[in-house]
Amino acid sequence: MNNTMTQRNNIQTNTVQFTDIRGEIADGIHSLPQGWNAIATGKGPYSMTNGKELATMAQLFSHKMRTGQVEFFQATRPEQTYNNIMSQLANETLAFYASDYQDNAYPVIEDIKKNLDAKEEHYAERLKFIAITQELLQEFGHTLPASFYWKYLSPVFRADPYEKVYLRKRQDYRNQARAWDAVLHAQKVFPVQMRIQSISSKYNITWDHACGCSDCGRASADAGKFEYQIPLSQKAEVIRAFIWTMFFEYAIFPLTPDANYILEGEERIAG
Numbered sequence: 655m656n657n658t659m660t661q662r663n664n665i666q667t668n669t670v671q672f673t674d675i676r677g678e679i680a681d682g683i684h685s686l687p688q689g690w691n692a693i694a695t696g697k698g699p700y701s702m703t704n705g706k707e708l709a710t711m712a713q714l715f716s717h718k719m720r721t722g723q724v725e726f727f728q729a730t731r732p733e734q735t736y737n738n739i740m741s742q743l744a745n746e747t748l749a750f751y752a753s754d755y756q757d758n759a760y761p762v763i764e765d766i767k768k769n770l771d772a773k774e775e776h777y778a779e780r781l782k783f784i785a786i787t788q789e790l791l792q793e794f795g796h797t798l799p800a801s802f803y804w805k806y807l808s809p810v811f812r813a814d815p816y817e818k819v820y821l822r823k824r825q826d827y828r829n830q831a832r833a834w835d836a837v838l839h840a841q842k843v844f845p846v847q848m849r850i851q852s853i854s855s856k857y858n859i860t861w862d863h864a865c866g867c868s869d870c871g872r873a874s875a876d877a878g879k880f881e882y883q884i885p886l887s888q889k890a891e892v893i894r895a896f897i898w899t900m901f902f903e904y905a906i907f908p909l910t911p912d913a914n915y916i917l918e919g920e921e922r923i924a925g
Contacts, residue, residue: 670685671683675714686713694710700757702755712901719747720737750832750904754799754833761803779815780810782857790806790850832904852882856879
């Protein structure tokens with residue numbers, strides 16, 4: 655990893671340790687939730703290859719969220735209430751991903767296959783979603799968290815794999831909705847979405863996501879196939895951008911307003 659990404663010039667202020675990363679102030683690694691020091695040093699239950707970069711982004715994310723370094727507040731000093739809220743959200747986010755990146759959080763594909771009923775109506779379709787997830791694991795490995803892969807495995811466990819799902823409205827997805835919503839919204843980093851769709855298209859699967867209040871993750875059968883690869887020279891940057899966006903989307907999930915009207919069918923709106 656490039657030495658310029660390492661932490662330096664540590665400063666201790668109250669209980670938060672600061673550090674300088676490429677000219678930007680960031681929170682010290684020991685100020686982050688448990689697990690991030692192990693990620694940064696390649697120790698503990700983690701086997702990702704981008705641990706140092708992940709930890710660097712976590713330090714920057716923590717500091718910018720906690721101190722209100724967003725465009726809205728550039729002209730004025732943020733209110734302390736805002737700082738407290740964003741600091742809490744940043745801690746929730748980083749605590750979750752410290753756990754989500756642990757090796758034992760990732761799906762074991764062969765075990766999932768073994769538990770399927772080969773005589774069941776949707777068996778062949780379930781195998782498609784497993785194959786897609788397996789290819790995604792081969793593509794991104796543990797550079798992306800476990801929740802990324804569980805999101806794409808989720809149709810395997812539904813009565814109808816092609817069911818339209820509104821994550822915020824489903825009680826059975828209550829524990830997954832925030833992380834899966836972050837995975838979906840982080841695909842505004844378009845090369846990642848293009849690669850997912852490219853892999854999926856080999857199995858005649860297209861992923862649809864309606865942003866806004868719907869938070870809908872759905873797969874639909876489609877005959878179109880296309881090939882797309884993230885350029886190797888850009889891949890590390892693309893993955894960093896995806897992770898950064900995913901962090902923020904996870905953080906703001908509780909702040910996103912919801913409205914049933916958005917989810918209603920045309921016949922109900924017309925009535």
